[in-house]
Amino acid sequence: MIGVFDSGIGGLRLLDKLRQRWPQEDFVYLADQAHVPYGSLDRDTLLDLLQLNLNWLEKQGADRIVVACNTASATGIARRYRGQAQIVEIISKTCEQIPASTAKILVLATPFTAQSHRYQQVLARQLPQAEVKEVGLSCLAFMIEHLCPKQEIETYLKGELNAYQNGFDLAVLACTHFPFARDQFAKVLGIPLIDSESIALEAPAQPGQGTLRIATTGSVELLARQLRGLMNWDVPCEQIQIEV
Structure with missing residues (x-):
């Protein structure tokens, strides 16, 4: 399973490209909308939040996580994450x-x-x-x-x-x-x-079943409107709690 993380809805277009490339892969997307804007947070708080968010994605089964948020990638989370999943940061x-x-x-x-x-x-x-x-x-x-x-x-x-x-x-x-x-x-x-949106990633080791989960730490109603307005997607969303 591939996890895609962003502070909001920015990573949805990247998610869409990845799903088009690997339609049989399982994906889980997490938007940490309860804590945006990330640019207003101090570095230590941001790193703590990222650890928790990426850990949640790993617990859902993601063995590779694309940190689509540039602000998050700029913290160096790819080398700081304390978990087993492979972290792919977007900047490089x-x-x-x-x-x-x-x-x-x-x-x-x-x-x-x-x-x-x-x-x-x-x-x-x-x-x-x-x-x-x-x-x-x-x-x-x-x-x-x-x-x-x-x-x-x-x-x-x-x-x-x-x-x-x-x-x-x-x-x-x-x-x-x-x-x-x-x-x-x-x-x-x-x-x-x-x-x-066109970054090069290695193909998954083995195909999944083509499943998709989309979660937010914020409002599911807002995320649903964003999905319809920006992506023309009508898919269910779930809310999770992430607190430092």
């Missing part, structure tokens, strides 16, 4: 998609991820010749979680990214929420976009 996997010839990279992330400079650190090893600019977008994940109209999102991006519209070879959408606004980013920036 996303950077692997960037062409070796890229000279100037714009990384668009949550403020926590941008301030951690985790993308800059990974890219310094992978593409030492590249110039990397990290920009934190403080409102976008919230706007997407709350199903804001596309025009409002485009207006927000124009205001935030006006200074970065020229001089970059590509932009990394370094938050799993951001691909929901991919069209708006494309209109504003007009350059190639890289995100986490």
